[in-house]
Amino acid sequence: MSLSREQTARLAELARLSLDDHELARIAHDLTEIIDYMEKLAGIDRADVRPMTHVSGTVNVYREDRAKPSLSQEEALANAPDRQGEFFRVPRIIEAGEGSEA
Amino acid sequence: MTERGDYEVVVGIEVHAELATESKVFCGCKTDFGARPNSQTCPVCLGMPGALPVLNRRALEYTIRAGLALNCSIARWTKFDRKNYFYPDLAKGYQISQYDIPIAHDGYIDIEVDGQPKRIRVRRVHLEEETAKLVHAGDDIISSNQSLLDFNRSGIGLIEIVSDADMRSADEARAYLTKLRSILVALGVSDCKMEEGSMRCEANVSVMPKGSKEYGTLAELKNIASFRAVHRAIQYESARQIELVRAGGRVSRETRHWDDARGETAFMRSKEQAADYRYFPEPDLMPLEIAPGWVEEIRSGLPELPDARAARYVGQFGLPTSDAAQIAESRELASFFDSVCDALAKAGQAQAADGPREAAKWLVGDVSAALNAGGIELSQSKLAPELLAELIGLVGSGKISGKIAKSVFEEVFARGVRPGDVVRERGLVQISDAGELAAIVKRVIEANPGPVADYFAGKERAIGFLVGQIMKETRGRANPQETNRILKEELAKRS
Ligand SMILES: [Zn+2]
Numbered sequence: 001m002s003l004s005r006e007q008t009a010r011l012a013e014l015a016r017l018s019l020d021d022h023e024l025a026r027i028a029h030d031l032t033e034i035i036d037y038m039e040k041l042a043g044i045d046r047a048d049v050r051p052m053t054h055v056s057g058t059v060n061v062y063r064e065d066r067a068k069p070s071l072s073q074e075e076a077l078a079n080a081p082d083r084q085g086e087f088f089r090v091p092r093i094i095e096a097g098e099g100s101e102a
Numbered sequence: 103m104t105e106r107g108d109y110e111v112v113v114g115i116e117v118h119a120e121l122a123t124e125s126k127v128f129c130g131c132k133t134d135f136g137a138r139p140n141s142q143t144c145p146v147c148l149g150m151p152g153a154l155p156v157l158n159r160r161a162l163e164y165t166i167r168a169g170l171a172l173n174c175s176i177a178r179w180t181k182f183d184r185k186n187y188f189y190p191d192l193a194k195g196y197q198i199s200q201y202d203i204p205i206a207h208d209g210y211i212d213i214e215v216d217g218q219p220k221r222i223r224v225r226r227v228h229l230e231e232e233t234a235k236l237v238h239a240g241d242d243i244i245s246s247n248q249s250l251l252d253f254n255r256s257g258i259g260l261i262e263i264v265s266d267a268d269m270r271s272a273d274e275a276r277a278y279l280t281k282l283r284s285i286l287v288a289l290g291v292s293d294c295k296m297e298e299g300s301m302r303c304e305a306n307v308s309v310m311p312k313g314s315k316e317y318g319t320l321a322e323l324k325n326i327a328s329f330r331a332v333h334r335a336i337q338y339e340s341a342r343q344i345e346l347v348r349a350g351g352r353v354s355r356e357t358r359h360w361d362d363a364r365g366e367t368a369f370m371r372s373k374e375q376a377a378d379y380r381y382f383p384e385p386d387l388m389p390l391e392i393a394p395g396w397v398e399e400i401r402s403g404l405p406e407l408p409d410a411r412a413a414r415y416v417g418q419f420g421l422p423t424s425d426a427a428q429i430a431e432s433r434e435l436a437s438f439f440d441s442v443c444d445a446l447a448k449a450g451q452a453q454a455a456d457g458p459r460e461a462a463k464w465l466v467g468d469v470s471a472a473l474n475a476g477g478i479e480l481s482q483s484k485l486a487p488e489l490l491a492e493l494i495g496l497v498g499s500g501k502i503s504g505k506i507a508k509s510v511f512e513e514v515f516a517r518g519v520r521p522g523d524v525v526r527e528r529g530l531v532q533i534s535d536a537g538e539l540a541a542i543v544k545r546v547i548e549a550n551p552g553p554v555a556d557y558f559a560g561k562e563r564a565i566g567f568l569v570g571q572i573m574k575e576t577r578g579r580a581n582p583q584e585t586n587r588i589l590k591e592e593l594a595k596r597s
Contacts (some may be wrong), residue, residue: 053389068130073138088250
């Protein structure tokens with residue numbers, strides 16, 4: 001399967017990467033190679049194999065529901081590129097196709 | 103408002119509810135509402151590089167609890183996934199959520215609209231993290247060119263509950279939400295306060311010709327901040343779509359924003375612009391193997407849910423179904439009602455028999471009205487269960503009349519004083535003594551020869567006037583039944 005230029009451009013856009021024509025072509029080529037490699041798996045009989053999502057084999061790692069001290073407001077805001085009073089401040093972003101999804 | 107006519111409205115609902123855990127879902131920060139902005143954060147919920155999430159076991163337990171109460175199956179094995187998108191409320195650039203294997207799936211909620219029972223399927227319940235709260239600086243969203251962020255909310259456990267497109271009207275959608283909220287609140291898994299944003303909902307609305315098997319193209323409605331808004335938004339949107347289709351147009355798959363002030367939905371984005379989240383398994387959190395034994399333990403610990411509670415009120419106390427449902431639906435009303443019943447039972451068997459029905463009548467009537475008028479919750483009022491029980495006892499024993507009880511109630515509600523004290527102070531004890539009443543009745547009959555003559559002339563209504571005069575003379579304290587009996591007796595003597 002070969003990844004088209006448009007698909008690659010869309011991926012770049014989703015990842016907020018700005019790529020020039022040369023870079024787009026190179027990445028489309030690289031990604032196509034990776035996808036081709038992965039597609040070899042499609043030829044294997046996987047009927048009884050659950051997709052592997054994690055490699056460690058560990059399950060059920062929890063913590064108890066106990067509150068711990070948080071950072072102070074000043075610590076939390078210390079690395080903020082921009083702030084206003086007790087808040088982080090960011091440029092307003094209202095763009096089609098986006099929005100808080102939660 | 104367009105007539106629905108030959109069209110059917112199809113609604114599916116997505117609800118997000120914040121979990122009432124003490125700490126956030128993947129870190130130990132507190133979840134208190136209303137704290138100073140950015141005072142409940144840490145490297146994990148600020149999305150700092152290298153910080154690692156660890157699952158709060160209670161958040162998982164609450165999700166399973168909600169799933170079980172919604173009659174869902176619980177996954178034996180599940181995992182978290184990353185939902186990738188860029189927005190300032192999400193510091194990491196992805197939200198930890200669940201994609202293909204929700205913790206709970208395939209359940210249902212039973213609702214009732216206009217006496218018609220209906221089952222609404224619940225497709226899935228999954229666990230994810232809440233995002234930060236975005237505040238728009240400046241006067242409004244349009245004029246401001248900067249946004250402010252509060253990360254206190256970021257990382258609070260959030261369950262998403264998705265229904266099937268089983269609702270056929272705005273009324274059914276509201277009934278579904280009301281029932282869902284009452285269940286989640288009864289479970290204690292979320293406080294579901296829409297005004298504080300701890301419960302939010304989105305509605306998928308489409309229309310189709312009546313009897314059709316094929317759904318129309320749906321619009322997704324966002325920014326719905328109250329149950330009333332849900333109802334209005336669905337009504338508006340379905341009417342808009344029907345009008346569009348009737349005029350030969352086509353509904354397009356899009357997301358629309360509900361503007362509560364204007365009472366309209368407005369285009370937000372089309373399907374083509376919809377985000378592509380590129381989900382993949384969250385490598386920082388280990389998968390979950392949910393032991394059936396644990397699930398059964400959680401199931402056996404489920405509290406009495408609103409439907410079961412309502413059925414008990416009807417069976418045990420003989421409450422009218424509508425009163426029972428209304429009380430059982432509110433955790434506050436229900437626990438207050440239970441306490442009143444306990445107090446009545448303690449006060450004596452004689453009153454206990456009719457007491458619960460009276461208590462219910464007070465709660466759905468005068469008490470709810472007074473709370474609404476004051477815009478407060480029951481817990482914020484000065485009314486205590488013992489006070490209402492005492493008031494019911496005063497009426498039950500014949501010490502005061504039902505009418506006087508209403509005026510005593512007002513004072514009890516306003517000041518939190520004991521009903522017995524109000525009755526004593528204001529001299530409101532009911533006059534039931536036959537001799538005393540007869541004397542007053544005779545006086546009134548003698549003083550009103552006109553109405554008495556009217557009564558004998560066949561004007562039944564004249565008796566109402568005479569009762570009124572007796573009540574006036576006794577400042578409403580005359581026992582109404584006794585008064586009626588004696589009045590008729592005295593009049594009969596004179597006929
Ligand atoms: Zn934190």
